[in-house]
Structures are given as C-alpha cells and as structure tokens.
Amino acid sequence: MSWQAFKQAYLIRFWSPVPAVIAAGVLSAIFFGLTGGLWAVTGEFTRWGGHLAQLFGAHPENWTYFQIIGLKGTPLDRAGGMMLIGMFGGALAAALWANNVSIRLPQHKRRIAQAVIGGALAGFGARLAMGCNLAAFFTGIPQFSLHAWIFALATAVGTYLGAKLTLLPMFRVPLKLTKGGAKRNIAQDKQKASNRFRLGMVIFGLMAIWGVVTLLDSPKLGIALLFGMGFGLLIERAQICFTSAFRDMWITGRTQMAIAIVLGMAVSALATFSYIELGLTQKVMWAGPNVVIGGVLFGIGIVLAGGCETGWMYRAMEGQVHFWWVGLGTILGALGLAAMWDSVATPLATSWPKVNLLESLGPWGGLGMTFALLGLSLLAILWWEKRFFARQRQEN
Template sequence: MSWQQFKHAWLIKFWAPIPAVIAAGILSTYYFGITGTFWAVTGEFTRWGGQLLQLFGVHAEEWGYFKIIHLEGSPLTRIDGMMILGMFGGCFAAALWANNVKLRMPRSRIRIMQAIIGGIIAGFGARLAMGCNLAAFFTGIPQFSLHAWFFAIATAIGSWFGARFTLLPIFRIPVKMQKVSAASPLTQKPDQARRRFRLGMLIFFGMLGWALLTAMNQPKLGLAMLFGVGFGLLIERAQICFTSAFRDMWITGRTHMAKAIIIGMAVSAIGIFSYVQLGVEPKIMWRDQNAVIGGLLFGFGIVLAGGCETRLDVPRGRRPGALLVGRSGQRDRLNDSGVLLG
C-alpha cells in the first residue's frame, strides 16, 4: 500500500463505526486498568466551571458537589484533564487531516436557542446523575454499577421525548431554494488541504511529544493524554455519536450506531471484569432517583441541543463550541443544526 492509498483509506475516509467503537471499548478498559479511573468528561468540565467561578471570587470549593468530585489541582495535574486535552488534540488533528474544518454560525436563532436550552437541561441532568453517557455506557455498565443501567434506560426514554419534541413545527426552519442548471460537485482547494494536513500532523505529533515528556515524570498523566488522543481519533474518524444512536432509533429507525455502542460495551465489560478479578477496584456510584431523573433530562437535552460531549470535536467544523457551566449543570458545545449532529 502506497502512502497516498494509506492516507486516503485511514486518514481521510471515515471509519466504520462498529470496529471503531469496539476499539474505544478496548481503550477504555485499558484506561481504567492503568490509570485507575474511568473514561468520562463532564465531571472534568464541571471542575473547569468551578475553577472559573473561583477566578471571580466564588468559593465553589465549599459546595457539597465539588467536595464529592474534588476541585483540587488543575487540568494539567489531573488525569481527566490531561485525557480531555488529548481528546481535543486527537479530534482536531483528525479533522485537519481530512480537511473537514470550517467555522460557521448557525443560520437560525431557533438552532441557537435549541443548543442553549438543551445544553442546560442535559448538563443539569448529567451532573444530577453523577455522569453522562460515557460515564454510564463505557464505565458504569461495564463496571457493573446499577446506577448506570437506571441512567441508560432513562436516557433512552428521555431521548424519545426529545425526538418527539424536536419534530414540532416550531423547530422547522425555512429552506431557501436556489435554482441551478446542474448538480455541482464537491470540490476542495488542494493547497488548503495540504496545509491543513500538515498542521494536523504537527498537532498530532506535538500531542504525542507532550504526552511522552509528561510520562517521564508523571507516567499516569502522560498515559492519560495518549489515551485521550486515541479516543479523539476514534470519535472523529468514525463519527461516534451517542445522540444519533438514540435519536435515529426514534426518528428514522436506524440502529447501526446503537448496535456498535452495545457491542463496544460488551467488549469493555469483559476486559473490566478481568481487571476487577485482578484486584482493581471498580468505580461504583449510588443508584437512586437522581440517576433516573438525570437520565431523563440528559436524554431530552442532548436531542434538543443536537449533541452530547462526544461531539466536542470539530468534524467538518460544523459549529463553534461553547461551555455552559452552572452550579449544578454544564454542557459542552453549541450546534447550528438539529438534524445530523451528535
């Protein structure tokens, strides 16, 4: 296989979801076994929000919630923080390789309001349930935590209500028709594609170098960043999307992504069971009404907003990102379309 063939097949074309989600499940298993923690992002985002509030004189460290999830340190000294930075780098590099980066503003205020309101609802639900879909599907369920099953079922129900709600006429934006004489093929600027591919390589190897240098003094932090880069590449190249997995079942009847996630969870559960047998302590959360209510809110919110935290990457640059952090909730980013986002 020549370099150009490899580049097109693995760095530009999207990957099949099922093998990619299985790989993500395997990575999350090793991540748990090596670092002792689980693959999750919204808890760390909430810490970022708490530390942002501290800059404005708010004593967030005194809040009961932050005493549970711990507000000490910084993103550069926490395993979750380094992993998420690696995810950002991996996603951005992969998007640049394929020349799929473009910033644009939403064309409709309705989409902006969907993102903001849905984001607040989903963020509140994620914090109420002590985690989001990653914390439940790739950590909670494989680690045999009953709260994750409550959350997963409630999220599915909430996403059904969200799908029904977003089909209301108020969310239909007018489509402007333009007369053309023939179909126009999609084109790319070769020079721009080459520049972006090189920039993607620079970011990718820069992240690897940063991770390896960190690993020399703090092995777990460096390894966490390497895992994050791997997670980011898989999410962007395979377009892994939990929101579409739920939403598509209710709107179009497609279950391909949902099946991929189920298989990935099964693979992860086998590996995590092995680690638990070896003495690694599983991360078990309490199961109560908070998991059910949080799951309902999270499922409804992600469908309304058009995406969850796994879409923090920049595939095709469909929209700029934004954090909405509150005392009890957070959300990862804004979207400009309620149709094909995850």
Template sequence: MAVLSPVLARVWQWAVTWRRSLPAFLSFSLHAWFFAIATAIGSWFGARFTLLPIFRIPVKMQKVSAASPLTQKPDQARRRFRLGMLVFFGMLGWALLTAMNQPKLGLAMLFGVGFGLLIERAQICFTSAFRDMWITGRTHMAKAIIIGMAVSAIGIFSYVQLGVEPKIMWAGPNAVIGGLLFGFGIVLAGGCETGWMYRAVEGQVHYWWVGLGNVIGSTILAYYWDDFAPALATDWDKINLLKTFGPMGGLLVTYLLLFTALMLIIGWEKRFFRRAAPQTAKEIA
C-alpha cells in the same frame, strides 16, 4: 436552544456522573441500567419534540439548470492540514515528556489523543444512536454500542477480579431523572458528551454553543451539589451486580441485559420499517 438544552442535560447528567456511565455499565453498576432506560425514554420524547413545526426551518426550493461547483481553496486546505499536524505531534511530544515525570498523566494524555481520533473517525455519538433509532429506524450505532459494551465487559470483569475497584454509583432518583433529562437534552442539542466535542473541532459552530452549555450546566450542579446530593443520590445504595449475584452471576446478568437491549433494538427496527413500508408504497402510487 443549543445552549439551554445541554445545560438541562448537564445539570442532571452530573448527578448521575455521566462521565462514568459507560464505565459503570462495564463495572456492573445497577445505576447505569436505570440511567440507560431513562435515557432511552427521554430521547424518545426529545425526538418527538424536535419534530414539532417550531423547529422546522422553512426551505425555499429553487430550480437550477446545472449543479453549482464546489468552492475549494487548496492552499488554505494545505495550511490547515499542516497546522493540524503540528498540533497533533506537539500534543504527542508533550504527552511523552509528561509521562517521564508523571506516568499516569502522560498515559492519560496519550489515551485522550487516541480516544479523540477514534470517536471522530468512527463518528461515535449516543445522540445518533438514540435519535436515529426513533426518527429514521436506523439502528447501526445503537447496535455497535451494545456490541462494543458486550466485548468490553469481559475485559473489565477480568480487571475487577484482579482487584481493580469498579465504578459503582448510587442507584436512586439521580439515575432516573438524570437519564430522562439527559436523553431529552442531547437530542434537542444534537450531540452527546463525545459527539459535541469532535463536531466542534470539525468546525461545526453550533456545537461550540453546546459545549458552552455543558460547562455552564457543570458549574451550576457543582455549586448546588451539596443541596441536591442527599435526596437524589448519596442517601441511596450503590448496588454492585457482582456482589448481588456473585461474580459469574453478575457477569451473566449483564450479558442477559445487553442481549435483551439488542433484541429490543432489532425488534424496534423491524417494527419501524414494517409500519413505514405501506406509507412509502402509498406515496409512490
């Protein structure tokens, strides 16, 4: 299941170029909003699906008289830390050397290292943002992502006005179908594109299989892309909100949509806990 679900998500994820979905939000591409809405819907169905009895692992409760001590191996921990530092500084050195001859590639490597540190330390994951919201009512990550995009939007807007080409993709069935399957797949797999990477490196073996599913899905779609692309993507228009509504109008529409999304998230959170309160009180009684 860990392999199959990311394959499912990844096949259509590339149809909407998920790697560009977050930049597309900030580049004012309409397809990103189609994708986001469909992802939210798909993740809701994914959350409901993962709550089925088939996914519930039977747990045997055993009474104990005292807490079991944690097994720690200080020597092993030190060796792994040193190895990690060696790899880290080796990567930094490689990036700096590369930057001397190929500045863009070297900077990309440095930003990649920084990005990896950020997502691991902050535990940034779109799966957590959607899944936790539907299942537990926890919306901290969803709010953080919305606020982060709101802060970043003005910066991207300024670069676009200076002449940087925005990432505008096709606003067609690709975005809707891709969002639905991506939302369902990431919840079923337990990790999104960023989440599975840092969790796999943390040693969570499950996400090695999720990563393998990503690679397989990418390969499948790359092979069949010419067959799918016209009907699902390339025959549809690329809609730039900055051109449709004008520069300031497009920026305003983007912030209005982000604000609407934030209000919907807050509304869902209040509704979730309002409905959960009577049930909790009944269980206590």
C-alpha cells in the same frame, strides 16, 4: 500498502462505526487497567465550570460537591483534564487530516438558544445521575454498577421524548437557499487540503511528544493525554455520537450506531471484568431517583442540543459553532447541579444504595447478568428496527 493508500483509507475517509466503537471500548478498559481511572468527561467539565465561577469571584471550592470531586490545581494537573485536552487535540488533528474543518455558523438564533438550553439540561442531568453517555455506557455498565443500567433506560426514554419534541414546528428553522458561488478552483482546494493535513500531523505530533514527555514525569497524566488523543481520533473519524444513535433509531429506524455501542460495551465489560478479578476496584454509584431524573433530562438535553458529550466535542473541533454553544451550556448545567447539590443529594442520591452487580450476584453472576441485559438490549434494538420499517411499509 503505499503511504498515499494508507492516508486515504485510514486518515481521510470516515471509519466504520462498529470496529471504532469496539476499539473505544477496549481502550476504555485498558485505561482503567493502567490507571484505575475512567473514560468520563462531565466530571472534569464540571470542574472547568468551577474554575469559570472562580474567575467571576465565586468560591465553588467551598461547595460540598467540589469537596467530593475536587477542584484543586488546573486541568493540566488532573488526569481528567489532560484526557479532555487529548480528546480535543486528537479530534482536531483527525478533522484536519480529512479537510473537515470549517467555521459553520448556526442557521438561526433559535438554534443558539436550543444549543445552550439542551446542553445545560444534558450537563445538569449527567451530573445529577453521576454519569453521561461515557460515564454510564462505557464505564458504568462495564464497571457493573446498577445505576448505569437505570441511567441507560432513562436516557432511552429521554431521547425518545426529545426526538418527539424536536419534531414540533417551533423547533423547525426554515432553510436558506443560496445560489451557487463562483467556480471552484480545484488546484486551490487540493492545496488547502494538503496544508490542513500537514497542520493536523503537526498538531498530532506535538501532542504525542507532550504526552511522552509527561509520561516520564507523571505517568498517569501522560497516559491520560495519550489515551485522550486516541479517543478523540476515534470519535471524530467514526463520528461516534450517542445522540445520533438514539435519535436515528427513533426517527429513521437506523440502528447501526446503537448496535455498535452495545457491542462496544460488551467488549469493554469483559476486559474490565478481567482487571477487576486482578484486584482493581470499580466505581459504583447510587442507584436512586437521581439516576432516573438525571437520565431523562440528559436524554432530552442531548437531542435538543443535537449532540452528546462525545458528539459536541468533535463537532466543535470541526468548526461547527453551534456545538461551541452546546459545550458552554453543558458546563453551565453541570455547574448548576454542583451549586444545588446540598438540596438534592440526600433525598435523591446519597441515601440510596450503591449496587455492585459483582457483589450482589457474585463475579460470574454479575458478568452473566450484564451480558444477558446487553443481549436483551440488542434484541430490543433489532425489534424496534423491524417494527419501524414494517410500519413504514404499511403507511406507504
């Protein structure tokens, strides 16, 4: 294959979501195997909120929540911080390769409020439930934590409610029609795309060098940066967004991304199981009311905002200003939960058990239960798709 053919097929065109999501699941498991860490983002975004609060004179490092998750150093000193930097950089490079970067402002001020409020609900709910779309679906479920299954079900309910909410007239913004502008200069467009592709290659190359150099001095930080780049490439090129997976399923009946996510979790669970059998310890969280409440809030929030953690990250790198506001809302919402953690921790979370399916059911029983639930999830998605289009045909 020539360079031009490879460039067009793999660096410019969007990737198929099914193999991309499966690849993300594999990378997530390998990252766990190499470092013992997790592919998760809202915990680190909460720390970024803590640093923001420090800039305004607050002392969040004394809060109980930050004493649990830590707030020392900077994002450059933490694997989570380096992973996020890698994800942003990888997504930006991928968007530049495809000439998919341009500043796009929200159509209406109402959209900004919607972005911040939705992001805040998502950030608050994710931290309350100790999971987000990544920390639950791509780490919690493959880590065999019962709380992740409760979160997944609660999120499904929340996204359904959020989809119904956003269809209300108050959330509909009139479209502004504009006349076609001046004739496009095709030569200039091609030159601009070529320049952006080169810039994307420069960014990708510099970050890869940074990752390798860091790897030699601090292996875990270097691995986090390099894997973050890989995750960023995947989410942007395949447009991986859990919000669209749920929202599309509820509103349009399209289930391709939802099916891809289930398959990705299955592959990740199998790979993660092998690492656990080799002696690595998985992360299991409390299975209490916090997961139900947090999951529903998270589901409503991501639909209201228009993007989940992965969705808003790559769209922000594409220049969609709406998602810069979603990111700010997410950080503020997570910080809000950290501030009120002491009042909700005992009744909603820490007094409830941490249920490890591999311990409760035995290694093979836990693995079998996980795959049985994944199979049921897949059947439920296919049933919904069939039911949705059957109703559409009846109405037409």
